[in-house]
Amino acid sequence: MSEDLIDNDLINYWKSMKKKPKIIVFDLDYTLWPYYVDCHASPPIIKTNEKTTYGAQKIIDSSGLQMNGFKDVNKILYTLKNYCLNEQNNEYLAIASRSTTRDLALETIEALGWTKYFSSFQIYPSSKTIHMRKIIEELQMNDYESILFFDDEYHNIKTTQSLKLTPIEINPSVGLDMKTLIHGFERFQSKNK
Numbered sequence: 001m002s003e004d005l006i007d008n009d010l011i012n013y014w015k016s017m018k019k020k021p022k023i024i025v026f027d028l029d030y031t032l033w034p035y036y037v038d039c040h041a042s043p044p045i046i047k048t049n050e051k052t053t054y055g056a057q058k059i060i061d062s063s064g065l066q067m068n069g070f071k072d073v074n075k076i077l078y079t080l081k082n083y084c085l086n087e088q089n090n091e092y093l094a095i096a097s098r099s100t101t102r103d104l105a106l107e108t109i110e111a112l113g114w115t116k117y118f119s120s121f122q123i124y125p126s127s128k129t130i131h132m133r134k135i136i137e138e139l140q141m142n143d144y145e146s147i148l149f150f151d152d153e154y155h156n157i158k159t160t161q162s163l164k165l166t167p168i169e170i171n172p173s174v175g176l177d178m179k180t181l182i183h184g185f186e187r188f189q190s191k192n193k
Contacts, residue, residue: 004055005078010178014084017185019192021166022090022146024080025135028097028105028123030152030172033069037108038101041067045104045111059111067108070175074112081117092139094120096131096149128156132163148188150176166191 014020029036042062050058052068059067077093085091095118099105102123109115120138122131132147147165151157152172160167168184170176 005075006083007075007079007178010076010079010181011083013182013185014080017189019189020091021148021185021188022141022143023092023094023135023139023148024085025094025096025132025147025149026176027128027151027153027156027170028095028099028109031150031170031176032073032114033067033108033112034172034175035065035067036099037105038099040065041101041104041108043104043107045107047111057113059108067111069112069114070177072177072181073175076176076178076181077114077117087119090139090141092119093117094135094139095123096128096135096151097123098125098128098131099123100125128160129163132160132165145192148184150180150184 026032044062045067046060048058048060052058054071056068056074061067081093085093097105105123120135122134132144136142136144144163144165149160149165149167150170152170154169157167157169166188168180168187170180
């Protein structure tokens, strides 16, 4: 199964980049998954024996609502964490979410098998600028310009620009996909020449 999650094109693109982000930060709702976890999910979150249309293990909540991530997210997270980023080089993945249900969001992340990919979980109602400050502090970094940030809400993109990071707006009906990720890498490189 792990081989199905490897994206060689992503690995090759990452290796070709002259300037790479040190921290890639993702929002949750309508960025990594197609729902508001604090509005739509009912605990507990359950792994089923079924597969999604794109081959991932199907995850549901107690009402039977499917709780999987967007189609490309498993492959993106797996490939970035295992083949691109290097924590010895201070390269990390992080979460910045304004969800009001931290425990439920973490339960969903765990059910999806994503916990191992992230080094910082900032999940609480607050501004994204505060989330970014906490991520920088927790990971003992000091350079906001090394952050690439993906979010579906324009307001969050706008407010984080003052930190000099590279924010990328996600189409909420598609979520994080390979095309948007590569676009983010391109923007990051052009901004940080």
